[in-house]
Amino acid sequence: MKPGEESRAVLPNPAVEDPRMHRIATAATLLLCAPAAAGAQAPAEGVPAPSNVRGRAYPRIHPDLRVTFQVRAPDAREVLVAPRNRDSGLGLEPYKMTKGADGVWTVTTPPVRPGFHYYELVVDGFRCPDPNSETFFGWAQQTSALEVPDPALTFYDARDVPHGEVRAVWYHSKVTGQPRRAFVYTPPGYDTGRERYPVLYLQHGAGESERGWSAQGRANFIMDNLIADRRVVPMLVVMDHGYADLPGQEAGARGSNAFARVVLENLVPHIDRHFRTRADADHRAIAGLSMGAGQAVSIGLANLDRFRWIGAFSGGMRNFNAAEGPLANPAEANRRIRLLWIGCGTEDALYANNEQAHAALERAGIRHQWFSGPGSHEWQVWRKHLYAFAPLLFR
Amino acid sequence: MKPGEESRAVLPNPAVEDPRMHRIATAATLLLCAPAAAGAQAPAEGVPAPSNVRGRAYPRIHPDLRVTFQVRAPDAREVLVAPRNRDSGLGLEPYKMTKGADGVWTVTTPPVRPGFHYYELVVDGFRCPDPNSETFFGWAQQTSALEVPDPALTFYDARDVPHGEVRAVWYHSKVTGQPRRAFVYTPPGYDTGRERYPVLYLQHGAGESERGWSAQGRANFIMDNLIADRRVVPMLVVMDHGYADLPGQEAGARGSNAFARVVLENLVPHIDRHFRTRADADHRAIAGLSMGAGQAVSIGLANLDRFRWIGAFSGGMRNFNAAEGPLANPAEANRRIRLLWIGCGTEDALYANNEQAHAALERAGIRHQWFSGPGSHEWQVWRKHLYAFAPLLFR
Numbered sequence: 001m002k003p004g005e006e007s008r009a010v011l012p013n014p015a016v017e018d019p020r021m022h023r024i025a026t027a028a029t030l031l032l033c034a035p036a037a038a039g040a041q042a043p044a045e046g047v048p049a050p051s052n053v054r055g056r057a058y059p060r061i062h063p064d065l066r067v068t069f070q071v072r073a074p075d076a077r078e079v080l081v082a083p084r085n086r087d088s089g090l091g092l093e094p095y096k097m098t099k100g101a102d103g104v105w106t107v108t109t110p111p112v113r114p115g116f117h118y119y120e121l122v123v124d125g126f127r128c129p130d131p132n133s134e135t136f137f138g139w140a141q142q143t144s145a146l147e148v149p150d151p152a153l154t155f156y157d158a159r160d161v162p163h164g165e166v167r168a169v170w171y172h173s174k175v176t177g178q179p180r181r182a183f184v185y186t187p188p189g190y191d192t193g194r195e196r197y198p199v200l201y202l203q204h205g206a207g208e209s210e211r212g213w214s215a216q217g218r219a220n221f222i223m224d225n226l227i228a229d230r231r232v233v234p235m236l237v238v239m240d241h242g243y244a245d246l247p248g249q250e251a252g253a254r255g256s257n258a259f260a261r262v263v264l265e266n267l268v269p270h271i272d273r274h275f276r277t278r279a280d281a282d283h284r285a286i287a288g289l290s291m292g293a294g295q296a297v298s299i300g301l302a303n304l305d306r307f308r309w310i311g312a313f314s315g316g317m318r319n320f321n322a323a324e325g326p327l328a329n330p331a332e333a334n335r336r337i338r339l340l341w342i343g344c345g346t347e348d349a350l351y352a353n354n355e356q357a358h359a360a361l362e363r364a365g366i367r368h369q370w371f372s373g374p375g376s377h378e379w380q381v382w383r384k385h386l387y388a389f390a391p392l393l394f395r
Numbered sequence: 396m397k398p399g400e401e402s403r404a405v406l407p408n409p410a411v412e413d414p415r416m417h418r419i420a421t422a423a424t425l426l427l428c429a430p431a432a433a434g435a436q437a438p439a440e441g442v443p444a445p446s447n448v449r450g451r452a453y454p455r456i457h458p459d460l461r462v463t464f465q466v467r468a469p470d471a472r473e474v475l476v477a478p479r480n481r482d483s484g485l486g487l488e489p490y491k492m493t494k495g496a497d498g499v500w501t502v503t504t505p506p507v508r509p510g511f512h513y514y515e516l517v518v519d520g521f522r523c524p525d526p527n528s529e530t531f532f533g534w535a536q537q538t539s540a541l542e543v544p545d546p547a548l549t550f551y552d553a554r555d556v557p558h559g560e561v562r563a564v565w566y567h568s569k570v571t572g573q574p575r576r577a578f579v580y581t582p583p584g585y586d587t588g589r590e591r592y593p594v595l596y597l598q599h600g601a602g603e604s605e606r607g608w609s610a611q612g613r614a615n616f617i618m619d620n621l622i623a624d625r626r627v628v629p630m631l632v633v634m635d636h637g638y639a640d641l642p643g644q645e646a647g648a649r650g651s652n653a654f655a656r657v658v659l660e661n662l663v664p665h666i667d668r669h670f671r672t673r674a675d676a677d678h679r680a681i682a683g684l685s686m687g688a689g690q691a692v693s694i695g696l697a698n699l700d701r702f703r704w705i706g707a708f709s710g711g712m713r714n715f716n717a718a719e720g721p722l723a724n725p726a727e728a729n730r731r732i733r734l735l736w737i738g739c740g741t742e743d744a745l746y747a748n749n750e751q752a753h754a755a756l757e758r759a760g761i762r763h764q765w766f767s768g769p770g771s772h773e774w775q776v777w778r779k780h781l782y783a784f785a786p787l788l789f790r
Contacts, residue, residue, distance in 0.1 A: 053532075053535065053536045053537065054535075054638070055535065056536075071521075073519070073520060073521040074520060075519050075520030075521070076518075076519045076520065076521050077519070079521075121523070123471075123518050123519060123521045123523065124468070124470050124471045124472070124518060124519045124521075125468060125469060125470030125471065126466075126468040126470070126471050126474075126518045126519075126523075127526065128516070128518065128521075128523035128524060128526060129523060129524045129526070129530070129537065131522065131523060131524070131536045131537070132536075133537075134537060135524070135530050135537040137448075140448065140449075140450065141448045141451075141526045141527075142448065142524065142526070142528075142529060142530040142537065158565060158574045160567055160574070163564075163565035163566070163574075165562040165563060165564055166562070166563040167560045167561070167562045167563070168560060168561040168562070168563075168609075168615075169558075169560055170553060170558035171558070172555055179553045179555070179558075191586075191669065191670070192669075214563075220563075243449070274586065274587075275586070
């Protein structure tokens with residue numbers, strides 16, 4: 001497929017006559033065709049990344065997982081492709097792009113790891129998203145990402161199986177005095193059946209948002225596939241926004257436990273009122289990644305009358321002291337906690353913390369599951385964590 | 396509120412200990428605080444735009460609707476703020492930003508019109524999103540936008556009324572051979588009731604996506620407010636992706652009517668199978684904006700056994716010939732069409748086309764509603780169109 005052909009994906013349906021639309025499309029086409037029109041460069045081998053905006057030929061993934069980036073910036077003096085997580089598998093350092101005579105900058109990376117990699121362009125020192133890629137809320141702003149399919153994995157793909165829905169749900173929080181949005185995954189058949197479902201509360205990381213687990217994490221497709229393969233108890237998955245401020249409190253003020261209060265006082269009651277849930281601790285789980293892992297552990301352990309299944313994906317584990325609080329009495333903890341699950345990638349800077357938490361729990365005789373495997377502080381690991389964690393719930 | 400304070404909105408909840416999170420937050424904080432830290436500039440008057448990424452102090456809207464943009468780019472030679480629609484109300488020409496000693500570029504516009512305005516930054520000639528703002532899929536890529544509240548209007552706000560849901564729904568299209576995503580608005584109480592609902596199919600414009608009507612258009616809040624005020628028959632609103640390609644056909648190939656086939660053969664049957672709809676032409680409407688208006692008119696008029704309510708918001712009206720096809724026999728058209736609604740802003744380049752279509756319908760004696768008012772080819776107009784159109788449906 002030639003770039004010129006691909007760029008036509010942005011052309012409107014020509015069955016529909018609309019001159020405005022053609023004007024818009026022409027502008028878009030000119031922009032997109034520029035590299036091809038300006039010439040020389042034949043389309044590289046490989047395929048457009050699935051994270052590309054529709055119709056964009058670059059970034060382009062080669063069979064050996066090298067990736068070619070290309071942008072047009074005739075007046076720039078320097079353009080870099082900068083991995084946002086240095087340890088995410090896209091590489092460690094920014095890649096310098098090379099300018100062609102046509103003003104098109106190009107770089108091809110060495111082979112990268114499969115997975116989801118946040119990155120930015122740096123144009124004359126200015127960090128910005130790459131217009132060729134979709135953006136995702138991460139690093140406290142809209143950030144470009146590159147999705148590199150893993151040829152060996154299909155568990156997070158949109159397979160041809162029945163799909164659940166991801167519902168944007170707005171609710172008023174009395175704790176914050178503000179409207180809030182959560183995303184709720186409902187399994188296939190939710191609308192037509194009558195049964196009640198257990199609920200997993202699933203939190204994103206710092207600088208991300210309530211959209212993270214579906215957009216970056218593909219939690220809905222992971223659940224669809226697990227359900228189709230009969231490997232999981234069908235459940236609702238509630239993905240809320242992990243930040244909250246009390247009224248009159250400055251945004252993100254230190255010392256606030258506003259988010260925990262939102263979950264306990266507003267979110268859980270809202271979900272139990274508006275969805276067919278099994279509204280007890282035996283059928284309610286809480287998990288999260290990174291910052292969300294800390295939230296899951298602190299909210300979960302402090303409220304075992306509300307949540308009896310807890311998952312920490314790549315958490316800091318600083319507030320996880322096996323000798324204190326609800327874990328101080330191992331027999332009591334083992335009686336009350338149905339699942340305590342801890343996972344971390346071996347290349348994650350937090351790996352040692354997690355391994356120590358695991359060891360401390362072992363010494364204390366507190367039942368838990370420990371999951372380690374390759375990978376760093378990145379979404380590909382968290383997808384695997386969800387895939388390993390969810391089948392253990394509500395059994 | 397000082398910029399330094401606002402930037403703390405990106406700080407993680409400090410109740411949760413997670414060193415990784417702090418590392419991330421520190422990086423984000425440094426980035427955000429840079430203007431304040433670097434110094435001189437006191438925070439401008441006004442308030443952060445609602446379209447800002449959480450915690451960002453700029454863009455900033457002044458009481459007289461001037462807007463100040465600010466970005467840090469110490470190494471850039473030129474930075475512009477470029478309105479994407481030249482006629483959208485943000486202004487006609489790019490605004491040149493001025494560089495301060497601290498590497499922070501600033502510009503304040505003259506007073507702008509309220510509404511939703513796509514824009515870009517142009518950094519040394521490179522067009523890219525503004526990291527301070529949320530992005531929206533428009534102009535065939537992720538594009539920054541500035542939301543300027545209209546002090547006189549609340550009809551598209553998230554008021555404290557019962558909220559419906561916006562559900563991401565995946566379905567397999569036999570026409571394209573691909574999975575597709577649609578968004579479906581369900582009114583408050585949909586889950587707890589048993590009644591069946593009429594359906595409005597509502598399409599975005601060229602270069603936009605199925606998310607446009609909820610993200611840019613706020614269709615869900617408009618419907619919530621109309622329902623709360625008892626001004627509309629509660630209905631489902633289905634917002635699909637307006638592009639489709641047949642298998643083996645190159646993306647966006649000319650001559651394809653794939654989208655119309657997707658709607659008729661896949662989307663409508665899927666919605667009628669999975670939602671409690673009133674599955675007949677009297678309870679099915681189709682409308683859209685710009686390219687979507689053309690799709691609504693062509694699909695609607697050619698399939699009056701499926702859709703009897705049609706809305707064209709700022710359409711090109713080229714395929715709208717009152718003397719041909721289903722409109723050739725005015726008596727028959729008046730019998731079959733329950734509503735034919737045409738709207739366009741008076742400052743839109745397509746206004747004359749729409750006025751001519753209206754006049755032709757008048758001459759032919761074909762019943763229709765004609766809605767004109769201030770505004771150009773922009774979302775603020777389409778929000779008003781939906782607000783005027785929806786209450787007329789299914790009566």
